[in-house]
Amino acid sequence: xxxxxxxVLGLAxxxxxxxxxxxxxxxxxxxxxxxxxxxxxxxxxRAPVVSxxxxxxxxxxxxxxxxxxxxxxxxxxxxxxGAAPRRGWLEARHVRPVTDGxxxxxxxxxxxxxxxxxxxxxxxxxARLEALATRVAAAAAGGRTARERARRIAAQLYGRERFTYxxxxxxxxxxxxxxxxxxxxxxLLYLRVARELxxxxxxxxxPSHVLVRHDDGTDRFHxxxxxxxxxxxxxxxxxxxxxxxxxxxHCLALPAPRALGVLTHVWGTLLAERGKAAEACARFATxxxxxxxxxxxxxxxGAALHKRGRYAEACDRYQRVVAxxxxxxxxxxxxxxxxxxxGRYAEACGKCxxxxxxxxDYADGWHAxxxxxxxxxxxxEACERFAKAVALRPDFAAAHAAWGASLGxxxxxxxxxxxxxxxxxxxxxxxxxxxxxxxxxAQAGRRAEALERLDRAALLDPAxxxxxxxxxxxxxxxR
Numbered sequence: 001x002x003x004x005x006x007x008v009l010g011l012a013x014x015x016x017x018x019x020x021x022x023x024x025x026x027x028x029x030x031x032x033x034x035x036x037x038x039x040x041x042x043x044x045x046r047a048p049v050v051s052x053x054x055x056x057x058x059x060x061x062x063x064x065x066x067x068x069x070x071x072x073x074x075x076x077x078x079x080x081x082g083a084a085p086r087r088g089w090l091e092a093r094h095v096r097p098v099t100d101g102x103x104x105x106x107x108x109x110x111x112x113x114x115x116x117x118x119x120x121x122x123x124x125x126x127a128r129l130e131a132l133a134t135r136v137a138a139a140a141a142g143g144r145t146a147r148e149r150a151r152r153i154a155a156q157l158y159g160r161e162r163f164t165y166x167x168x169x170x171x172x173x174x175x176x177x178x179x180x181x182x183x184x185x186x187x188l189l190y191l192r193v194a195r196e197l198x199x200x201x202x203x204x205x206x207p208s209h210v211l212v213r214h215d216d217g218t219d220r221f222h223x224x225x226x227x228x229x230x231x232x233x234x235x236x237x238x239x240x241x242x243x244x245x246x247x248x249x250h251c252l253a254l255p256a257p258r259a260l261g262v263l264t265h266v267w268g269t270l271l272a273e274r275g276k277a278a279e280a281c282a283r284f285a286t287x288x289x290x291x292x293x294x295x296x297x298x299x300x301x302g303a304a305l306h307k308r309g310r311y312a313e314a315c316d317r318y319q320r321v322v323a324x325x326x327x328x329x330x331x332x333x334x335x336x337x338x339x340x341x342x343g344r345y346a347e348a349c350g351k352c353x354x355x356x357x358x359x360x361d362y363a364d365g366w367h368a369x370x371x372x373x374x375x376x377x378x379x380x381e382a383c384e385r386f387a388k389a390v391a392l393r394p395d396f397a398a399a400h401a402a403w404g405a406s407l408g409x410x411x412x413x414x415x416x417x418x419x420x421x422x423x424x425x426x427x428x429x430x431x432x433x434x435x436x437x438x439x440x441x442a443q444a445g446r447r448a449e450a451l452e453r454l455d456r457a458a459l460l461d462p463a464x465x466x467x468x469x470x471x472x473x474x475x476x477x478x479r
Contacts, residue, residue: 037249038067039257039290040075040095047094049079049086056088057081064098065090066258066290078292080285084316085292103256105203105263106172106192109185112267113171125173129192132161132176136189137196146199146214147221147231153193154229163189165226169269183210184266186225191259202253205262205296213253247325248293261290265297272304280304295325302334311338329358333365340372348372363393370402379406397426401433408440416440431461438471447475 042063048055057079059065065077073092078085106129114120139156143149157163166180175185187203190212194201204213204222212223213234224230254262268283284301287294302317318335321328336351352369359365370385386403389396404419420437427433438453454468454475 037252037255037258037291039098039255040065040067040077040090041098042090042094043096044094047090049077049088049090051086051088056086059090064257064260064290065095066261066292068292078289080288083313085285085288085320087292098257100256103260104195105256105259106188108260109172109188109263112263113173116171116267116270117173120171120173125176128176129172129189132189133192133196136161136193140193140197146216146219149197149199150214150221150223150229150231153190154223154231157189157193158228165228169266169273171270181225183226184263187212190223190225190229202255203259203262204253205250205294207250208296210262215253248295249291250295258291261287261294261297264290265294265300268297268304269300272300272307277304277308281308293324295321295328298324299328299331299334302331302338306334306338306341309341311341314338315342327358329355329362329365332358333362333368336365336372337368340368340375343375345372345375349376361392363389363396363399366392367396367399367402370399370406374402374406374409379409382406383410395426397423397430397433400426401430401436404440405436408443413440413444417444429460431457431464434460435464435468435471438468442471442475450475 042059042061042065045061046058047060049057049059059079065075065079067075068078068087069076071089074089075092075095076087076089078087107126110120110122110125110129113125114122136153136156139160140149140152143152161179163175163179163181163186165186166182168182170180170182170185172185172188175181175189181189187210191201191203193199199214200216201212201214201223204211209226212225214221214223220234222232222234222236224232249258264283265287268280268287271277271283272280281301281304284297284304287297288301291297298317298321302314302321305311305317306314315335315338318331318338321331322335325331332351333355336348336355339345339348339351349369349372352365352372356362356365356369366385366389370382370389373379373382373385383403383406386399386406389399390403393399400419401423404416404423407413407416407419417437417440420433420440423433424430424437434453434457438450438457441447441450441453451472454472458465458468
């Protein structure tokens with residue numbers, strides 16, 4: 001079985017004008033939109049990206065960009081190089097449009113799988129996929145309507161082929177081998193079968209989820225691959241069960257080139273799960289060039305930068321997410337936590353306050369807010385936030401420890417010791433919890449108990465020994 005043929009190129013750039021203009025309108029809409037997102041690829045050996053009359057980047061042949069706007073003989077794109085993404089203009093002569101037929105998402109997903117694991121037999125996986133698609137398409141071909149064909153695909157795929165949904169991101173080769181797929185993998189199977197049947201199916205993103213949409217201009221419906229291929233109307237309330245429909249590219253039927261951006265950010269997710277944060281960031285950057293308004297990719301990119309200690313860059317990504325999706329509480333919290341790491345506690349208080357206003361039941365938000373207040377010396381207010389965090393999540397050891405520290409600072413030593421004791425009970429191997437308790441015990445004049453906690457902290461985490469020794473020096477008995 002041979003791989004997909006290389007597409008025939010050479011489409012006129014004039015085809016781009018209508019698509020690019022419609023893309024802006026589609027992205028601005030909060031309701032399901034038609035697939036009007038244009039994409040271009042660089043065809044020159046090296047092309048300048050210009051902003052305000054100066055070159056901000058030079059991009060090489062083969063680089064793909066989602067079009068933000070078109071103006072005369074140039075297109076606006078986002079280049080993700082350096083500390084922050086930048087927008088600029090590419091001259092039309094340096095690019096050409098990329099069409100659906102040029103991108104086979106399943107083939108690209110298998111290539112990604114081999115990048116992640118060189119042991120993947122690309123051609124064997126492709127042959128398995130092609131055989132599966134042929135069987136499923138044959139079973140569905142007799143359906144008189146698109147909805148009937150969709151139900152026949154489901155009956156074959158989840159019935160006779162015995163595929164099931166399994167939580168967790170998976171490579172496509174793993175989905176084919178185990179017949180257990182995540183939402184992305186199962187959607188790719190549907191899209192491959194759709195190619196065989198010439199059905200207009202497209203990938204649609206939801207917050208932390210993807211599904212498939214049929215759209216032939218007349219009949220539009222969703223296929224929920226995680227529910228054995230359930231067919232649902234576009235306006236079915238069940239579609240909103242995963243929470244609000246956010247901004248960006250959510251709820252848009254993505255052409256294959258834009259869907260490739262989603263696969264790329266999933267690739268980044270798999271790398272991040274393996275602890276390869278730098279490589280993950282590179283994939284998220286590529287995903288955000290293809291889909292500049294991909295909230296999920298921006299969020300994950302920010303988290304990967306955060307993990308690498310690049311807090312200012314993480315804050316930049318979080319700010320971009322909030323600009324696209326003002327209701328994103330999780331990102332506001334991450335933004336606040338990054339500001340805490342940078343010592344910008346007053347700003348962190350503001351972001352955490354915004355986060356808990358949007359998600360009042362999120363214990364981490366109250367804890368991060370309390371942390372910032374404590375660093376500002378506002379321990380009474382911090383105690384209120386820590387108490388809220390503990391009420392929402394009684395086993396939140398870090399919140400108990402932080403609450404104990406702030407209670408000690410306002411002189412409530414008995415309550416402080418109770419909070420520290422709870423933190424250590426919940427996480428007996430947490431060296432920092434023992435150190436924090438030692439500080440409060442020292443404040444209460446309970447020297448022997450404080451020394452015991454200091455010894456435990458230094459034993460559990462040798463990196464804390466200098467701090468423990470410094471406090472131990474202050475606890476020397478008077479001469």
